[in-house]
Amino acid sequence: MTKWMNELGPDGDIIISSRIRLARNLEEFPFPIALTKGKSKEVHELISDTILKGNSSLKNECKFIELNEISSLERQVLVEKHIISPYLAANYEKSAALLNQDESISIMINEEDHIRIQCLLPGFQLENAFDIADKVDDVLEEGVKYAFDEKLGYLTSCPTNIGTGIRASVMIHLPALSMVGYMNRILQAANQIGLAVRGLYGEGTEFIGNVFQISNQLTLGRSEKEIIQNLKDVTKQIIQKERDARSTILSNNKIQLEDKIYRSFGILCNARILTTQECMKLLSDVRLGMDLGILKDVSTENVNEIMVLIQPSYLQKQANKSLSSNERDIRRATMVREKLKY
Amino acid sequence: MICEKCNKRPATVHLTKILNDTKTELHLCEQCAKQTEQVTFENSFSINNFLTGILDSIQDSPIKVDYIQATKCDHCGMTYGKFKQIGRLGCSKCYHAFYEKLNTLIKRIQGNESHIGKIPKRAGGSLRIKNQITELKIKLNDAIRKEAFEDAAYLRDQIKELQNQIKREA
Numbered sequence: 001m002t003k004w005m006n007e008l009g010p011d012g013d014i015i016i017s018s019r020i021r022l023a024r025n026l027e028e029f030p031f032p033i034a035l036t037k038g039k040s041k042e043v044h045e046l047i048s049d050t051i052l053k054g055n056s057s058l059k060n061e062c063k064f065i066e067l068n069e070i071s072s073l074e075r076q077v078l079v080e081k082h083i084i085s086p087y088l089a090a091n092y093e094k095s096a097a098l099l100n101q102d103e104s105i106s107i108m109i110n111e112e113d114h115i116r117i118q119c120l121l122p123g124f125q126l127e128n129a130f131d132i133a134d135k136v137d138d139v140l141e142e143g144v145k146y147a148f149d150e151k152l153g154y155l156t157s158c159p160t161n162i163g164t165g166i167r168a169s170v171m172i173h174l175p176a177l178s179m180v181g182y183m184n185r186i187l188q189a190a191n192q193i194g195l196a197v198r199g200l201y202g203e204g205t206e207f208i209g210n211v212f213q214i215s216n217q218l219t220l221g222r223s224e225k226e227i228i229q230n231l232k233d234v235t236k237q238i239i240q241k242e243r244d245a246r247s248t249i250l251s252n253n254k255i256q257l258e259d260k261i262y263r264s265f266g267i268l269c270n271a272r273i274l275t276t277q278e279c280m281k282l283l284s285d286v287r288l289g290m291d292l293g294i295l296k297d298v299s300t301e302n303v304n305e306i307m308v309l310i311q312p313s314y315l316q317k318q319a320n321k322s323l324s325s326n327e328r329d330i331r332r333a334t335m336v337r338e339k340l341k342y
Numbered sequence: 343m344i345c346e347k348c349n350k351r352p353a354t355v356h357l358t359k360i361l362n363d364t365k366t367e368l369h370l371c372e373q374c375a376k377q378t379e380q381v382t383f384e385n386s387f388s389i390n391n392f393l394t395g396i397l398d399s400i401q402d403s404p405i406k407v408d409y410i411q412a413t414k415c416d417h418c419g420m421t422y423g424k425f426k427q428i429g430r431l432g433c434s435k436c437y438h439a440f441y442e443k444l445n446t447l448i449k450r451i452q453g454n455e456s457h458i459g460k461i462p463k464r465a466g467g468s469l470r471i472k473n474q475i476t477e478l479k480i481k482l483n484d485a486i487r488k489e490a491f492e493d494a495a496y497l498r499d500q501i502k503e504l505q506n507q508i509k510r511e512a
C-alpha cells in the first residue's frame with residue numbers, strides 16, 4: 001500500500017500530495033557522478049547500516065533495495081508512484097533506496113547527491129512531511145558525516161540545491177482554473193516569486209490531467225521553515241482561486257459541467273481502448289465530479305490510485321510482460337472499468 | 343592574465359604581500375607561486391620569534407593568499423570547464439577549488455550567498471567552536487596591538503586548545 005495513493009489528506013479535493021525532499025552528501029566520498037561502482041557500494045552500505053542497524057524505529061520499518069537487483073519495470077513502477085526519481089532509476093547501476101512500508105519515506109542513495117530523503121504524504125501537509133524528513137535526517141547524521149560548509153550550508157552536486165538542500169512541493173489538481181483559462185497567469189505569477197510549476201512527472205513532462213507540481217526553486221539564504229511557509233501561502237491562494245472557479249462554474253454553468261462530468265464518467269466506465277492522455281483528461285473530470293458531490297459512488301482516493309495504475313509500466317507489471325502501446329491502451333481501459341465498478 | 347614572474351604561463355594564484363607596511367599584489371602561475379611563497383615565508387620568520395608565533399597562530403603569515411583560481415579540483419579531478427558542461431560538481435572540495443567562480447554563479451542563481459537554516463549536529467559542533475575561535479582571535483589582535491603580550495600568550499593558548507578540540511572531534 002502506498003500512503004499517498006490510498007488515503008485522502010487535508011484539502012484532498014485539490015491537493016493530491018505534499019512532498020519534502022532533502023539533499024545531503026557524505027563528506028569523505030566524491031559525489032555520485034564521480035563515484036566508481038565499488039565506492040558507490042560503500043555508500044550504500046554506510047547509509048543502509050545507519051538506518052537498519054541504528055536504534056531508531058526506521059530500523060524495523062524500512063527495506064533496502066539495490067536498484068540493479070530489481071527489474072527495469074519494477075524501477076519504473078516506483079517512478080510512476082513518485083517513490084523514487086526518474087534519475088535514480090536511470091542511474092540504477094550505482095543507486096539504491098530505503099523505503100518504509102507505506103512508502104511515505106524514501107531515502108534515495110546515489111541520486112544526483114549521495115542522499116535524497118523524501119517524505120511524501122497525501123493532501124496538504126507540508127509541515128508534517130518536513131518533520132518526518134527532518135527526523136530521518138537526524139537519524140542519518142548519527143552514522144555519517146555530511147558535507148557541510150559554514151557559509152554555503154549543505155553542499156550538493158548541483159549548486160541549485162545548495163544551502164538547505166530542500167525541495168518542497170505540492171501535487172495539485174486544478175481543473176476549474178484550467179477550464180476558465182486562468183492557468184497561464186498562475187504559472188507566470190508562480191515563476192516570478194521563485195516557484196517552479198511542472199507536470200505530473202516533474203521537469204519536462206507535460207501538464208496532463210490538470211495535475212501540476214509546484215515547488216520552491218531557491219534553497220540558499222532562507223530557512224527551511226520560510227521556504228515551506230512561502231510555498232504554503234502561495235498554495236493556499238491557489239486553492240482558494242480553484243475553489244472560487246469551481247463555484248463560479250457550478251453556479252453559472254451547472255448543467256454543462258454535469259454533462260461534461262457524466263460524459264467523461266460514461267466513457268471511463270465503458271471504453272475498451274484508452275490512451276494515457278485521454279484517460280488522464282477524463283479522470284480529471286471525474287475527480288472534479290466527486291469533489292463537487294456530483295458523482296457520489298466513487299471516491300477521490302480511488303481516482304488518485306487509478307492515476308498511477310494506468311501508467312505504462314504499472315500496466316506491464318500487472319500483465320507480467322512487456323506490452324505494445326495498443327495492448328496497453330486496451331488493458332488500461334479494462335483496468336479503469338474494473339476500478340470504477342468498485 | 344599572464345604570470346608576472348615567468349611571463350609564460352597563465353596567472354592562477356593571486357597574492358597580496360604585506361612587508362614593512364607596504365602592500366604589493368602579485369599574480370603568478372602555480373609553479374612560480376610555490377617558489378615565491380617559500381622564500382617570503384622564510385623571511386617573515388626572521389622578525390621576532392614570539393610575535394611571529396602569535397601572528398602565525400592568528401591566521402596568517404605576512405603573505406595573504408587572496409584566492410587561488412584553480413582550474414581543476416585536486417580531490418576529484420573535476421575541471422571548471424567540465425562543470426560548466428554537465429552542471430554537476432564532482433565533490434564537496436570543488437566548492438573550494440572553484441570558489442571564486444562558483445561564488446558569483448551561486449549568487450546569481452540563488453540571489454543569496456549565505457546559508458540560513460539547519461546546521462547538522464556534527465559540523466554544527468565545530469561551527470560553534472570555530473565561532474569562539476574567531477572571537478578569541480579578535481581579542482588576540484587587540485592584545486597584540488596594545489602590546490599586552492601576557493594576555494596575548496594566554497589567548498593564543500586558548501585558541502590552540504580549541505583548535506585541538508576540533509581536531510580531536512574530527
Ligand SMILES: [Zn+2]
Pocket residue numbers: 345346347348349350351370371372373374375
Ligand atoms: Zn610563472
Ligand SMILES: [Zn+2]
Pocket residue numbers: 415416417418419420431432433434435436437
Ligand atoms: Zn572536487
